[in-house]
Amino acid sequence: xxxxxxxxxxxxxxxxxxxxxxxxxxxxxxxxxxxxxxxxxxxxxxxxxxxxxxxxxxxxxxxxxxxxxxxxxxxxxxxxxxxxxxxxxxxxxxxxxxxxxxxxxxxxxxxxxxxxxxxxxxxx
Numbered sequence: 001x002x003x004x005x006x007x008x009x010x011x012x013x014x015x016x017x018x019x020x021x022x023x024x025x026x027x028x029x030x031x032x033x034x035x036x037x038x039x040x041x042x043x044x045x046x047x048x049x050x051x052x053x054x055x056x057x058x059x060x061x062x063x064x065x066x067x068x069x070x071x072x073x074x075x076x077x078x079x080x081x082x083x084x085x086x087x088x089x090x091x092x093x094x095x096x097x098x099x100x101x102x103x104x105x106x107x108x109x110x111x112x113x114x115x116x117x118x119x120x121x122x123x124x
Contacts, residue, residue, distance in 0.1 A: 005040045008095045018043065019050040020098035026051050027102030030109055031091065037076050039063040043095075055083070 009016045018036070025034035036047035037058050044054040061067065062075045073092060080086070089112075093100055 005043055008043055009046050012098055016046045016050070017098055018046060018095035021093045021095055021100060022047060022050045022052045024100045024102045024105055025091065025093055028105045028109075029102075030106060032087070035076065036095070037062075037072055055079070 008018045012020070022034050022036070025031055034052045036043065036052045036054050038044050038047070038054065039058040039060070039062075044057070047054050056079050058072065059075060062072045069092060073090065077087075077090070091105065093105075
């Protein structure tokens, strides 16, 4: 197991640290699903235990030390596209962010919608 994988699944105040990001995402009520992209079966198992979807495993190309967040997100969108799923918005929450809350994510969506209206975008 890589050191980073151990950190993601380590116990932080009674649960794996990635559980906080998943709970925040699910707690907003704004997202269709909380999805975790990983190449680790251990992380996938922990993610599912806290309600996240892991519909596919991350490729080797998107898992290396030099893989960027953009590459990972593009791979996720491509994999969902192959399943016929598309999204209007995508939120990337890092797994080691235990202080992100559902309230903060909901406030972010509100700010995004206000910004879109200010520049003449569509209202959702």
